[in-house]
Amino acid sequence: MKLAMIGFGQAGGKVLDKFLEYDQRHGSKIVRSAVAVNTAKADLMGLEHVPEENRILVGQSRVKGHGVGADNELGAEVVEEDINEIQGAIDQIPVHEVDAFLILAGLGGGTGSGGAPVLAKHLKRIYTEPVYGLGILPGGDEGGIYTLNAARSFQTFVGEVDNLLVFDNDNWRKTGESVQGGYDEINDEIVKRFGVLFGAGEVETGDTVAESVVDSSEIINTLAGGGVSTVGYARETVENDQSSGGILSKFTGGNESKAEDTANTTNRITSLVRKATLGRLTLPCEPEGAERALLVTAGPPAFLNRKGIERGRKWLEEQTGSMEVRGGDYPIPESNHVAAVVLLSGVTNVERIKDLQRVAVEAQENIEEIREESEEKLQELVGDDEDELEPLF
Numbered sequence: 001m002k003l004a005m006i007g008f009g010q011a012g013g014k015v016l017d018k019f020l021e022y023d024q025r026h027g028s029k030i031v032r033s034a035v036a037v038n039t040a041k042a043d044l045m046g047l048e049h050v051p052e053e054n055r056i057l058v059g060q061s062r063v064k065g066h067g068v069g070a071d072n073e074l075g076a077e078v079v080e081e082d083i084n085e086i087q088g089a090i091d092q093i094p095v096h097e098v099d100a101f102l103i104l105a106g107l108g109g110g111t112g113s114g115g116a117p118v119l120a121k122h123l124k125r126i127y128t129e130p131v132y133g134l135g136i137l138p139g140g141d142e143g144g145i146y147t148l149n150a151a152r153s154f155q156t157f158v159g160e161v162d163n164l165l166v167f168d169n170d171n172w173r174k175t176g177e178s179v180q181g182g183y184d185e186i187n188d189e190i191v192k193r194f195g196v197l198f199g200a201g202e203v204e205t206g207d208t209v210a211e212s213v214v215d216s217s218e219i220i221n222t223l224a225g226g227g228v229s230t231v232g233y234a235r236e237t238v239e240n241d242q243s244s245g246g247i248l249s250k251f252t253g254g255n256e257s258k259a260e261d262t263a264n265t266t267n268r269i270t271s272l273v274r275k276a277t278l279g280r281l282t283l284p285c286e287p288e289g290a291e292r293a294l295l296v297t298a299g300p301p302a303f304l305n306r307k308g309i310e311r312g313r314k315w316l317e318e319q320t321g322s323m324e325v326r327g328g329d330y331p332i333p334e335s336n337h338v339a340a341v342v343l344l345s346g347v348t349n350v351e352r353i354k355d356l357q358r359v360a361v362e363a364q365e366n367i368e369e370i371r372e373e374s375e376e377k378l379q380e381l382v383g384d385d386e387d388e389l390e391p392l393f
């Protein structure tokens with residue numbers, strides 16, 4: 001699936017940079033065009049893979065290239081004001097060659113949190129291609145203001161995109177790690193999961209079995225209908241020795257060993273599908289109630305066994321209670337892994353979002369209370385007791 005990606009703010013820019021690196025490494029051709037937008041000049045300069053002419057500094061007249069300081073209302077305002085500059089970069093994208101737009105942003109900050117929904121609204125007005133969001137939720141230890149920003153941005157962003165894919169930093173945080181080191185690993189995880197998912201629709205089939213290969217329309221149809229999505233992933237190392245003596249030659253051996261290998265590959269796939277769905281999701285939630293799902297099994301074609309995939313798909317139907325569960329292959333002949341990626345779309349049973357909103361409402365009330373109190377206290381401090389002094393003017 002070919003995407004026009006727009007990375008907003010620091011997190012959005014860094015994840016976009018990683019996607020470009022992933023694309024180069026795997027030759028997956030997911031990112032047809034990449035644009036990074038920020039109010040902070042230093043963050044844009046720190047990017048390595050986004051072409052310089054596609055790095056757009058917005059809000060210069062307001063914040064002088066220094067960022068909006070986690071003020072997402074200001075982030076939304078400056079993006080609205082400078083939307084033509086962003087459109088100028090998007091005008092260079094051959095939109096007829098892309099399947100969809102993907103807007104990436106950390107929802108807890110200022111530029112991405114405020115700007116991403118503004119751009120989504122703008123793009124949806126202009127283009128017929130779907131506009132997806134990849135929204136990153138802040139870690140619980142980042143504090144109230146980040147949670148409040150994320151909760152407000154989440155609500156707004158979901159309403160403006162065709163589907164919001166969510167990644168929750170809190171679910172991936174490791175203790176005892178520097179924030180920077182932690183983000184590098186987290187960003188690798190984000191790109192791996194979404195890379196396999198979107199890469200699936202972009203495979204050049206060659207001599208592989210074309211009818212079972214995932215097509216980008218299957219990804220689009222799973223995401224159609226809107227709402228919130230999460231992605232599960234599990235993989236296992238396999239001995240993919242394509243030369244003589246490897247598993248492939250065993251497949252061509254006697255009937256008995258063939259039957260055994262088939263049973264193994266079937267079981268491997270069904271267990272990978274379970275692990276992917278019940279293990280760590282990009283956004284933790286209950287699969288039950290998901291409106292649609294897509295199962296992608298990736299790896300060397302000989303290990304992608306029909307029966308396993310079909311069983312995995314049926315199991316997903318039971319887990320979600322949805323009849324709209326699609327499935328397909330992503331053949332990667334040279335890989336030493338078999339992986340299952342599960343996209344759950346239209347999820348509604350998400351305790352994490354309810355928690356986020358509770359903390360956000362508390363933070364909002366607390367901020368208002370403190371603001372009112374401090375105004376009173378400042379009046380008390382500045383005014384003299386008997387009100388005898390007069391200001392100069």
Ligand code: GDP
Binds near residue numbers: 010111136138183
């Ligand atoms: P902005 O530049 O104003 O949009 O804000 P940032 O992108 O710096 O931060 C927004 C939120 O994104 C933070 O609260 C973090 O939760 C998250 N974040 C920042 N940098 C990264 C990153 O490199 N990776 C990930 N996964 N999250 C990040």
